[in-house]
Amino acid sequence: MKLKLFHLPLIIASIAATTTNIYAEQVYHEDAGFVVIEAENFSTQHLDDKRRWLVFSKNTPAHNFADADQAHYHDASNGSYIEILPDTRSNHHEALVRNENFTNDAGTMAVLSYPVYFETPGRYYAWARAYSTGSEDNGVHLGINGQWPESAKRLQLCEGKHAWTWSSAQRIETNHCGTPNTIYVDIPHKGVHTIMISMREDGFELDKLLLTKDKDYIPVGKDKSETLSSPKPLQEKTQLLEITDYTRVLYAIDDFKIENTGEIPYYQHKAENALAINAVKTAYRNKFARAEYIVQAKEAGSYILNLVTLAEIDGESTYLVSINDKVIGEFTNPETSNDYQEIYFSMQRVELTSGDIISVSSKAVTNGKVPENGGTAYARGRWRALVLSRIN
Ligand SMILES: [Ca+2]
Ligand SMILES: [Ca+2]
Ligand SMILES: [Ca+2]
Known part of the structure; x- marks a missing residue:
């Protein structure tokens, strides 16, 4: 397992895709x-x-x-x-x-x-x-x-x-x-x-x-307009927007174990499809929660990993990605004015072997910007997924 640390967040503004007019012909x-x-x-x-x-x-x-x-x-x-x-x-x-x-x-x-x-x-x-x-x-x-x-x-x-x-x-x-x-x-x-x-x-x-089908119908003048299909727009994805090439998505909620894995617990924030820390409890602030995934035999190989986090307006949470307790990535969310904006942190050429424990940790922090209950609000260390892209 090679160790490489990448600290630069990749922030890409969501692009208004204009791929709805790809119909070449009238139908x-x-x-x-x-x-x-x-x-x-x-x-x-x-x-x-x-x-x-x-x-x-x-x-x-x-x-x-x-x-x-x-x-x-x-x-x-x-x-x-x-x-x-x-x-x-x-x-x-x-x-x-x-x-x-x-x-x-x-x-x-x-x-x-x-x-x-x-x-x-x-x-x-x-x-x-x-x-x-x-x-x-x-x-x-x-x-x-x-x-x-x-x-x-x-x-x-x-x-x-x-x-x-x-x-x-x-x-x-x-x-x-x-x-x-x-x-x-x-x-x-x-x-x-x-x-x-x-x-x-x-x-x-x-x-x-x-x-x-009407035997008695008699068209007049130019009569009816062409009967053309007008396709409805296809559903566009709303999450993992910048992930365009992957082998497997490990979802924080669906694929990671969160019971008895860290100093403080995660909870599942289902509306945002993310793991999060309940920072209302003061004992859960500024401490790492931790989630685990065990690599399966068929998943062994070389990968680029992308951690997908959610930026929050009230704090810039720190994230750790480890394999068997060796840290391979340490990242901090950027400031944002767009709550729950996806942030992508990349880890190049990571070797995974069967039985490796991949862990993602994060902590709830405040940047002092958002007043709340006499103090300031906390970001909840939210993250959505760890994306595996196999290197051939
Ligand atoms: Ca003629
Ligand atoms: Ca004509
Ligand atoms: Ca003729």
């Missing part, structure tokens, strides 16, 4: 039977060598892809939408080239993914808010979890040319414009499911998707 979820997605907020795009969904907004620079109309971000929800380009067949006079500017095989070209958490399984009717100016830019396929069920293929837009228009109609042989409220997906169970889009006709412009 969609179902909200009371609705899922609303801005089309431009897709998670991934695949199979996009020939045709690709591109995002358009006010700030999008001009492009040189084949296209038969201007951009339509003005009345788009969120000021943004996607269009699949190039559009080499904007009307029926232009050649239809299968697997290039048209495909009936859902899921084979320009596949977009939108992961969504569904609380409620069941059938969801799907609506798309789209903008069509021609006869060959108004069909798209929907899918789910890499599957392309018949019920979600060939969403078709017929009415409402030259304006953002909602549709949930499926194109069928006998009715190319389809019947309203016929596009749907079935959510098999609670959990994350990926809503998907793929090309049917190039030039399709998509602003927004809406899924609803």
Whole structure:
């Protein structure tokens, strides 16, 4: 066991951590039977060598892809939408080239993914808010979890040319414009499911998707806002704030023996998770109380130890850390105006062997600053933990 004494207290002001905004992406979820997605907020795009969904907004620079109309971000929800380009067949006079500017095989070209958490399984009717100016830019396929069920293929837009228009109609042989409220997906169970889009006709412009359990729901205008998750802040720790790297925390209250260990006793100050000395009793003042911990076999090794004490406004208590009654650290709390501020005292490269008795002692003292009952108040030698960090 090497002996090193470190007398300098390490006082680090608590830092207002700003780690609450570590969410990289928007997370969609179902909200009371609705899922609303801005089309431009897709998670991934695949199979996009020939045709690709591109995002358009006010700030999008001009492009040189084949296209038969201007951009339509003005009345788009969120000021943004996607269009699949190039559009080499904007009307029926232009050649239809299968697997290039048209495909009936859902899921084979320009596949977009939108992961969504569904609380409620069941059938969801799907609506798309789209903008069509021609006869060959108004069909798209929907899918789910890499599957392309018949019920979600060939969403078709017929009415409402030259304006953002909602549709949930499926194109069928006998009715190319389809019947309203016929596009749907079935959510098999609670959990994350990926809503998907793929090309049917190039030039399709998509602003927004809406899924609803209500078969009779008809969206209007930009309709509902996106159904995004808003995570609650995670619980942050309030103790051992500067301990960021440790092997084991020996808590004063939980891990140390305090019966019959010192000249005067400790008591457990549970509200502060600390051992303390009852300085109301004059016989307990200016004397060391002592707590013990016996090192277990599996804990043998080299460590950095950190004693975590609590500074107090009415006195600067002294602390001793010993191994088998040899003092390896003697520390005195700094003055503070912040009662119960954590103070960290470090002991470098301490060898622990099985059966060693680690003891922590402290005493109640007064600095004469805080009047109390005709005298002055005493700090109670509080400490919270001894932290072991193994040295590799
Ligand atoms: Ca276009
Ligand atoms: Ca087209
Ligand atoms: Ca949009």
